Amino acid sequence: MKPNPDIEITGRVDSFNLEADAEGAVLVAYTTDERGTVARSWIRFGPAAARALKMRAANLPDFPAETAAPAARPLPRYTLEPGWVDVDVPGWELKGDKPSGERLGECHELFHPHDDNADIEAALSWADGLIGTPQTWFHVRERGFDRWEAGTR
Numbered sequence: 574m575k576p577n578p579d580i581e582i583t584g585r586v587d588s589f590n591l592e593a594d595a596e597g598a599v600l601v602a603y604t605t606d607e608r609g610t611v612a613r614s615w616i617r618f619g620p621a622a623a624r625a626l627k628m629r630a631a632n633l634p635d636f637p638a639e640t641a642a643p644a645a646r647p648l649p650r651y652t653l654e655p656g657w658v659d660v661d662v663p664g665w666e667l668k669g670d671k672p673s674g675e676r677l678g679e680c681h682e683l684f685h686p687h688d689d690n691a692d693i694e695a696a697l698s699w700a701d702g703l704i705g706t707p708q709t710w711f712h713v714r715e716r717g718f719d720r721w722e723a724g725t726r
Contacts, residue, residue, distance in 0.1 A: 587611075598623035650724030651677070651708065653700045658682050665696045667703060669724070679703055697721065 589602040598618045605611055618626055651669035658664035664682040671677060684695035700723075701707045708723035 593623060596620075598626065648725065649722035651700065651704060652720055652722050653696060653710070654718075654720040655696075656680075665699070667700045669704070671704065677703060693721075 586602045586604050589600060591598060591600045596617070597620045599615055600618065601613065601615045603611055603613055649669070651667065653665060653667050656664065656666050658666075658680045662682055663686070664680055667677055667679045667681075669677045681696070681699055683692050684699070685691040697708075697710050700710075700721075704723075710721040710723045713720050713722055
């Protein structure tokens, strides 16, 4: 391949290969431009430039994609979700397993249909009563849907 200094390739590097040889190092990069076109380009580094590249790469900070993923949340023992108790009857559904092994699956109509905060508080108290002990509830919003979780399995 004959080098052409008049060509500039820009884009996001999706993958690359860096190999050392007797003449230094060769970096082959595969880039994707704004139109989705994939291009292959290479850069040859002389021995001194290859050493400098190695030293500088060793001092790069960790990027967010390279840091360890946060630990997965444990599965909740109980979930409390707003939903439909019957056709056109909004309410709450409590699901879970008591430590005794008893399975919970209870529904209740809204407690305060015109006050969301009071309804949530009443639903959490209702759930604590069914479970038998007060729980620490965590609000989870996923894909636009709310639920409350407590305990771990």
